[in-house]
Amino acid sequence: MDLHWLKPLLGRSAPFTTVYLDATHDDATGAADVQSRWKVLRRQLEHDGSPTQVLALLDELVARPTHAVGPHGRVLVADAREVLVDRLLTEPPAQSTAACGPVPLLLPAARAADEATRFLLVELNRQGADLTWTDGAGPLGVDSEAVEGDHDEMHKVQGGGWAHRRWQQRVQDSWERNVDVVAADLDRQVTERKPELVVLTGDVRAVALLKDAVGQEVREVLVEVPGGSRAEGVNEAAFHERLDAVLTEYRARRREAVLDRFRQEQGREEEAVTSLADVVAVLQRGQVSELVLGEPPAGSPGRLADRQLWVGDGPLELTLGKDDLATIGVADGARQMPADVALVRAAVGQDAGLTFADEGAVDLVDGVGALLRWSDESTPRESVLSQSADSGRIHNVI
Template sequence: MDLHWLKPLLGRPAPFTTVYLDATRHGATGDAEAADRWRAVRRSLERDGAPAWVLDQIADVVSVPTGVRAPHGRVIVADAQGVVVDRVLSEPPAQSHAVFGPAPALLPAVRAADETVSYLLVEVDRNGADLTWAAGGTVRTEGGPETETVDGGHDDVHKTREGGLDRRSQTRAEDSWGRNAEAVAAVLDKRVAERRPDLVVITGDGRATKLVCEALGQQARELVVEVQGGSRGEGVNQGAFAARVTETLEAFRTRRRQAVLDRFREAQGRGDGAVTALGDVIEVLRRGQVAELVLQVSVLTTGLAERTLWVGPEPLQLATTAGDLASIGVTGEAREMDANVALVRAALAQDAGVTFAEDGAVDLVDGIGAVLRWSDDSTPSEAVPTQSADQARLRTVV
């Protein structure tokens, strides 16, 4: 799971104010209810000592609606200089809350991102397409979802049913379809490269949809999923189409998570390419070896959630004790940090993803594991004892 949107928080000056809000607004009282939720959170932050000017800036951000109609959440993070992150979450938190402290409270945002799919909806006909960015999971947009219209410019798109001299009209129509599809594909390729959605959902006229897909470059083509029932015009059963899109997104989330867990299991099985247990994961994080951090869902509330680690000024400087941190050369600016924050911070610093596993889905010691980018002879192994390994995770070596 890509967490590039959290990277602007690395290296920012403390303290941090992290706000998780239910941003849902329904009916005539929606704005008032949203304002009440923010006021309750603000009072708690004031008691914790958050600066008034930071809270005023967050209040200005919160006052602007997200444009999302369905239930959703919002995470806002400010540092000592102001708001750094403002992002829509596909699901609202169970309860709006906030944290003021020396580090941003990242894990709830990461968990919400794991449940989110950033996608581009492409509604196609023979003249062009409408491209709509889903608000959930993307950077907030004011005034509603972003929609871009692409007109191919070739308007001779109607075939005749008669033969003879009208064969030429039919050929011109087919040529127009193809050229319009190429125009749509060119824009779509560019937008995918620029904004890197997780998925491209395409719907509409069957022939036009096929032509657009055939004209796409490889990067966009690999992201495309066709969903029946949508249209660029009127007469769409919006409820039925929205349900199909929801099913498509859920299937994608499942595949994304399962692909990581399968890689973890396979690497565990061969004793190379994955580690588990907190000590071993810390070691590979320090070395920049992690491609994907794997966390058990229960660590949100127990286990790692109750532990702290020692960290230095750089994200990859982390250890279980101050002594261990000193042993890797960090002698100044050492401080304790919640384990979950320190681990996610280190993962972000090496462009690693984070995947959550339901309890029992994979064999994790301490509720944590990692899929590696590379390994060498000094990498902790699942097949032989290592200095930091817990005996509980050792496997039989044949």
């Protein structure tokens, strides 16, 4: 999953304030419930020493409606002066939490990437379309625009005769030309902005015409979800339920595609590594295309929970031990950091993605692995101990 939106956190000064909030507010008391949850978290942050100006900014942001439908969460991360991350989550946290400390709590923010999909919603009728973009920051974004055709013979009528058939043909031509306008704009925008999915809904006839009119790049990411409309009065709850199902299925396929590639590369002992030591080694060299973190069973802290790494000021400056920092040229700024935070920080620093793997989905030593952009003779190689009941490995560094 793309982590580019975490880049504003790199190179920033502590303390970091992280808020992980149930932001659901559908019914009449929902907004008050969100504020009540926030007040509890705010008192905790005051006790932890979160800067006064940061708390004031968070007060303002939390008070703003999210415009999201249904249960959802929100993650906000600030440095010593400003809020740097404000992200919606498709699922609310089981318990709202907040903390202020020397490092941001990156995993809640990273999980937002795993739960999100960058998609374009196209609500189509015979005059044009409404386009709504989301960057993955929630169920629907607020970046919307309308694309209108300029042909206005819209309605076929019952009747017969040559004049009537000519009128019917003019109406058909108008539909097709208006759809062509939408298709051309859609082709351009998809090429420029690269959504993961284009979700198409609306008038059945116009939808069929558009599917034939768009180019190959749009067709490769196009999925039709019936039940939406540009007009008022549709059953929005039913449509959003169908949309959520489509997005959930897509995210499962996206995750499985990464894990399947990890299994293949691991089996070939080529562009995949596992174990904390080996992942640190390839992160130092900027080799990682996708970091893979194991998701522990519910209630379990996970294998990285108590592990610490030593880091320098740069995101790729990370080692297992303090003395190892000198070997990679780090003379100043040495400090310890929780392993999961240091790993995600390094992944963000080299434009790598992140995928979470359920327990047992792939073979991960220490609960961590990585897919690589490239490998060479110095890349760590794993030889799996077959028939072993533990997670030990022989690491052959060539």
